Amino acid sequence: MPVCTMFQPRRVLLLLLAAMSCLPVSALAEDWPSKSLTFVVPFPAGGSNDIAARLVAEGVRQRLGQTVVVDNKPGANGSLGVEAILRSPKDQTTFLVGSDSLSLTPLFRATTWDLTRSFIPVAVLSYQPMIVVTAPASGLKSIKDLQTMARGKPNQVPYASSGQGSIQHLVGELFSQQLGIDLLHVPYKGGGQAVNDVIAGQVTVAVLGAAAVLPHIRSGRLVPLAVSTRTRSPMLPDTPTLSESGAGDLDVPQWSALFAPEGTPAAVISRLRRSVEETLLEPAIKQRFLNASMEIVATPPEVFQQRMIQDRARWARLIKDRKISLE
Secondary structure: OOOOOOOOOHHHHHHHHHHHHHHOHHHOOOOOOOOOOEEEEEEOOOHHHHHHHHHHHHHHHHOOOOOOOEEEEHHHHHHHHHHHEEEEEEEEOOOEEEEEHHHHHHHHOOOOOOOOHHEEEEEEEEEEOOOEEEEEHOOOOOOOHHHHHHHHHOOOOOEEOOOOOOHHHHHHHHHHHHHOOOEEEEOOOOHHHHHHHOOOOOEEEEEHHHHHHHHHHHHOEEEEEEEOOOOOOOOOHHHHHHHOOOOOOOOOOOEEEEEOOOOOOOHHHOOOOOOOHHOOHHHHHHHHHOOOOOOOOOOOOHHHHHHHHHHHOOOOOHHHHOOOOOO
16 A cells, blocks of 8 residues: 655645646736736827827737727837836736837936837837938939038038937938938927928928828928838839938838837737737738838847847947937
């Protein structure tokens, strides 16, 4: 007859724990989410990140069976929203809709966070090219024309962006460096007034996101000279890329992506990612993104994470070389 010992219950418990560790990831997260989710957009309502978040939220709600609230928390170039997430309870219900501009913040000032370390990419929501535009009256037809003009008037040909230290500002400095020219940067608080001043001839060119300039290109009030992506945009198939225009191997879209705070269980990230990716595959959603001047480009999260790290290193070099600050 077998002899029972006091150690057997402990052995049974250890065996049970070992068996649980072998459960599929999906089984460990089958009860998630048990309450509503929040997508924090650290920028004002109405911008590209806000639009992307709201387009995706409804599809996620349908697939996960929980309400998805889009919460705009603007301020301090996005830092207020990020810090609010990091202070929130670690209950896997609060996520960040981040952008390229948010990834730049730690390069200009000290922060307690960094997108590449404090958060994990869940899914890329959208890309949109930046477009170098001018008014018809400028006479410029190409980036080559701009290069010729700038060489004749160093630091006198003005270009507009949506703000000092913005991704548009950095793209302007990057292609200027690649072309061996020096343009005069004129920062604006957003793209609206910048567009108006280019149309009025107050500034020669602007580097702005597609959403800000496409309606004016279609109306004939702006002329596109180049796009910032490696390949031509389907929204402007006849407009060359900066690379085609002699500005080196440039591929810099504006992007919007969904992030989870570091430490979020892999099972939760996997389930949320699947719900987002399925939403982005819907033809109606794709069309609504295009209507908002944004493209959906499937990008594995690990590839996107590596891109962010590489971009950070490139922008850090450019900021140092061109002596760029937020002042």
